[in-house]
Amino acid sequence: MAADGGYASRENLRQAKACGVPDMAFHKKSGLNIEDMVTSRWVYRKLRKFRAGISCLKRACGLGRCTWRGLGHFKAYLWSSVVAYNLALFARLRPA
Template sequence: MPLLERHIAFYGEAPRQAAADGGYASRENLRQAKAWGVRDMAFHKKSGLRIEDMVRSRWVYRKLRNFRAGIEAGISCLKRTYGLARCTWRGLDHFKTYVWSSVVAYNLALFARLRPT
């Protein structure tokens, strides 16, 4: 799984827990994640895997699955509401600026909604 490989290369160790899209759900990917040291690996779709093989409890599986779903919801909101679509700006620095502006607008609106009255 490329994301875990990049995480290990950057931080020097595997995360304790991880959640991935159902497209990555396979016995081989689960075995590889466990071999790298990931204690709890939750896939969105089980694809024939038992929850007990992926994580230590159903509660942990639910928490990891819901965490990933929340991230997906945030990305969806950025795309629908704050214009994070295909970037036509050229160059990596411009791309970073494009994404940054959408994320800042999202966070400002979120903080305004959460501000105590």
């Protein structure tokens, strides 16, 4: 599980572990050891990158708020946002 830095505290980490979450990564460490949060540094990096990708989708592709109603429409909105993000990423990575 990956969470925002505003939730980083020993108490929140303890509650997550008590609920059965094996790996919990906060954006800001706030005095917490990486070894206490996750099983390895590799997992910590993966969770932070995942959270950064979600944040980028929300900011750049309008995923922060969906005004379409219904589950089917929400899935279409999500899919179109992910495709738009990937197209923009491919355009940036395209060789000159």
